[in-house]
Amino acid sequence: MPHENDSTINELISQMTPEEKIGQLNQFSASPDLHPDLLRQGGLGSLLNASGALTGQGFSDSGNAEISNHFQKLALESRLKIPLIFGRDVIHGFRTVFPIPLAQAASFNPELAGEAASVAAREASACGIKWTFAPMLDIARDPRWGRVAEGNGEDPYLGSQIAVATVKGFQGDDYAAPDKIIACAKHYVGYGASEGGRDYENGEISEPTLRDVYLPPFFAAVKAGVGTIMSAFIDLNGMPATADRRLLTDVLRGEWGFDGFVVSDWESVRELTYHGIAEDDAHAARLALHAGLDMDMVSGVYLNTLGESLQQGKLSAVELDEAVCRILRIKQRAGLFEQPFTDPAREARDTLRPEDRELARQFARESMVLLKNEGSLLPLQGFQRILVAGNFIHARSELFGAWTPDGRAEDVTPFDEALRQLAPKGTELWFTEAPDMALHMAHQVDAVVLVVGEHPIRSGENCNVSDLGLPPGQAEFVEAVVSLGKPVVLVVFAGRPLAITRQLAQADAVLYAWHPGSEGAAALGELLFGQASPSGRLPITMPRATGQVPIYYNSKNSGRPINRDALFRTRYQDLIPKPLLPFGYGLTYTNFEYANLKVSQETLRGSLEVSAEISNTGSRAGVEVVQLYVRDLVGSLTRPIRELKGFQRTELQSGETRRVSFTLREEDLAFTRADGTWGVESGKFHVWIAQDSQCGLQGEFRL
Numbered sequence: 001m002p003h004e005n006d007s008t009i010n011e012l013i014s015q016m017t018p019e020e021k022i023g024q025l026n027q028f029s030a031s032p033d034l035h036p037d038l039l040r041q042g043g044l045g046s047l048l049n050a051s052g053a054l055t056g057q058g059f060s061d062s063g064n065a066e067i068s069n070h071f072q073k074l075a076l077e078s079r080l081k082i083p084l085i086f087g088r089d090v091i092h093g094f095r096t097v098f099p100i101p102l103a104q105a106a107s108f109n110p111e112l113a114g115e116a117a118s119v120a121a122r123e124a125s126a127c128g129i130k131w132t133f134a135p136m137l138d139i140a141r142d143p144r145w146g147r148v149a150e151g152n153g154e155d156p157y158l159g160s161q162i163a164v165a166t167v168k169g170f171q172g173d174d175y176a177a178p179d180k181i182i183a184c185a186k187h188y189v190g191y192g193a194s195e196g197g198r199d200y201e202n203g204e205i206s207e208p209t210l211r212d213v214y215l216p217p218f219f220a221a222v223k224a225g226v227g228t229i230m231s232a233f234i235d236l237n238g239m240p241a242t243a244d245r246r247l248l249t250d251v252l253r254g255e256w257g258f259d260g261f262v263v264s265d266w267e268s269v270r271e272l273t274y275h276g277i278a279e280d281d282a283h284a285a286r287l288a289l290h291a292g293l294d295m296d297m298v299s300g301v302y303l304n305t306l307g308e309s310l311q312q313g314k315l316s317a318v319e320l321d322e323a324v325c326r327i328l329r330i331k332q333r334a335g336l337f338e339q340p341f342t343d344p345a346r347e348a349r350d351t352l353r354p355e356d357r358e359l360a361r362q363f364a365r366e367s368m369v370l371l372k373n374e375g376s377l378l379p380l381q382g383f384q385r386i387l388v389a390g391n392f393i394h395a396r397s398e399l400f401g402a403w404t405p406d407g408r409a410e411d412v413t414p415f416d417e418a419l420r421q422l423a424p425k426g427t428e429l430w431f432t433e434a435p436d437m438a439l440h441m442a443h444q445v446d447a448v449v450l451v452v453g454e455h456p457i458r459s460g461e462n463c464n465v466s467d468l469g470l471p472p473g474q475a476e477f478v479e480a481v482v483s484l485g486k487p488v489v490l491v492v493f494a495g496r497p498l499a500i501t502r503q504l505a506q507a508d509a510v511l512y513a514w515h516p517g518s519e520g521a522a523a524l525g526e527l528l529f530g531q532a533s534p535s536g537r538l539p540i541t542m543p544r545a546t547g548q549v550p551i552y553y554n555s556k557n558s559g560r561p562i563n564r565d566a567l568f569r570t571r572y573q574d575l576i577p578k579p580l581l582p583f584g585y586g587l588t589y590t591n592f593e594y595a596n597l598k599v600s601q602e603t604l605r606g607s608l609e610v611s612a613e614i615s616n617t618g619s620r621a622g623v624e625v626v627q628l629y630v631r632d633l634v635g636s637l638t639r640p641i642r643e644l645k646g647f648q649r650t651e652l653q654s655g656e657t658r659r660v661s662f663t664l665r666e667e668d669l670a671f672t673r674a675d676g677t678w679g680v681e682s683g684k685f686h687v688w689i690a691q692d693s694q695c696g697l698q699g700e701f702r703l
């Protein structure tokens with residue numbers, strides 16, 4: 001696809017040898033034993049400074065400008081002096097670690113996600129990184145999957161809003177700016193449907209579901225100008241995403257006009273031979289390049305085999321040039337030809353700024369979800385002595401979550417210290433990790449805060465679990481403490497929705513903290529002691545039991561829905577057919593009431609307004625996440641029983657009432673119809689303004 005300023009790139013390509021062209025398609029992981037001659041001969045287009053797939057659990061050293069400048073200097077000794085591009089997993093922060101992306105989604109505050117991405121871009125670029133492998137946009141309906149932590153949950157609308165904000169936060173309007181970096185929408189596509197919630201498995205997604213659920217966040221990222229896309233490990237419907245020309249070329253470039261480049265996931269080009277779609281490395285390389293996969297992440301098969309395939313006439317020289325052109329185009333847009341080096345002095349200036357810490361604290365506060373608050377136990381006020389017990393009471397880097405290679409424990413105020421700083425005057429805090437000591441101490445205090453949940457080692461790549469209950473031993477611990485009869489607040493750190501069914505019944509209050517990042521402990525303290533109020537909402541359904549998975553709010557009605565008066569209907573013999581808590585659910589320290597729904601027209605022509613009066617009937621100010629859902633009652637294909645089409649974070653003072661309004665446009669109701677086309681169908685719709693995906697004021701309109 002010719003481009004406005006590809007003339008300089010095409011001029012450069014015309015001077016390149018086949019070896020130099022193939023070099024640009026090759027990305028290796030930076031390491032001390034990387035041979036300098038490979039760089040001096042233009043054998044690499046990019047270096048990835050992450051040390052591997054388990055990055056974030058202490059398996060990598062930090063990126064910094066000296067490392068990048070060292071390798072860049074070698075690359076610029078090559079004949080054509082084409083600069084390297086340095087990539088890294090800057091997923092939810094760099095030195096300042098923000099809440100995990102799933103927690104960010106729980107804030108229902110895309111603007112904050114954009115601000116966090118902008119901070120991460122400044123910090124990462126100061127350390128020699130010009131390209132992040134983020135945002136991860138995989139819709140996930142199976143919390144057994146360890147990577148549910150890295151995405152934005154189960155909803156395509158919420159995921160798309162965050163995709164746009166994050167891409168713009170990383171890239172700005174011009175990612176040649178020194179403090180901006182290129183984003184990478186990953187993992188294209190359908191990785192969250194990997195069978196059994198296990199990484200690297202195959203997945204089956206129907207075309208309508210692919211189009212209406214899994215692709216929309218990637219489409220949003222492309223329309224927001226994302227510079228790169230990463231192909232997924234998944235074998236999707238029998239075709240590994242890394243070799244899928246329909247998805248990588250026909251859809252991505254043909255339909256959407258994406259003009260950046262596609263990088264494979266780690267070794268996934270070579271893995272085409274394991275999938276059994278390629279006979280050998282050379283065949284794998286040809287399949288991937290032909291599919292539209294431009295850069296081979298660390299497998300080396302492009303570097304080692306494309307030259308011979310070209311000589312044998314098995315490879316299209318045009319396709320090779322197209323891949324090189326797309327990579328050079330992004331390097332040019334990133335300003336790398338003009339500014340290939342990073343000023344090492346930037347790191348001290350541009351990282352861990354106080355205002356960044358404050359943003360991380362705000363984000364952590366807004367991402368935590370209050371799941372229960374019996375008798376308004378929270379915020380904890382008027383208690384003289386409180387026991388804080390559990391395995392996170394000294395947490396520092398345990399608060400970071402997955403994929404945080406550049407976060408440092410020494411940057412974090414330990415959990416117990418942070419809480420002590422925030423406890424109300426006159427309130428004494430006791431801390432212990434030992435369950436037996438906790439029981440002993442519990443008799444002597446007025447309330448107990450139990451801090452349980454998952455270490456980040458259970459989150460991220462290759463960190464799937466078969467059981468969504470609390471990790472071993474914690475349920476017994478909660479049971480034992482609760483049996484003593486003291487008021488109990490349960491704080492849960494997790495990278496996924498856990499099936500805390502029993503614990504939700506036992507504790508008086510439950511605050512879901514996810515993995516909240518560098519400032520998570522302080523944010524938690526502010527919520528526990530009332531300096532701030534919770535406002536997060538579940539971005540993913542919380543199951544009652546592992547056996548319910550997959551379970552999600554925007555499901556189909558079936559022919560025997562649970563609300564149909566029939567003996568034979570969709571359910572289990574041994575479990576009620578509802579999630580523990582639904583998508584969109586979350587409490588605050590006040591109460592909100594919804595009234596007087598209005599739908600501006602009976603028939604939607606172009607657009608209509610849907611509004612309701614929201615009242616804060618409690619004694620404290622609070623933020624309500626007002627949600628808009630629709631249901632298309634009859635379609636040429638079956639339609640979800642609810643679809644999120646809007647949300648507004650609305651702060652109301654005690655006693656305040658405000659009419660909150662949404663505009664619904666015809667195109668918001670489009671879907672993939674039975675004939676495969678995208679569009680709307682006339683008929684009747686239900687519409688809700690709601691507090692979560694299972695309740696709300698219901699209206700209707702026709703299209």
Ligand code: GLC
Nearest residue numbers: 050052053089133265266461
């Ligand atoms: C991993 C992950 C991908 C990451 C890449 C580089 O295997 O799947 O998300 O960006 O490798 O670390």
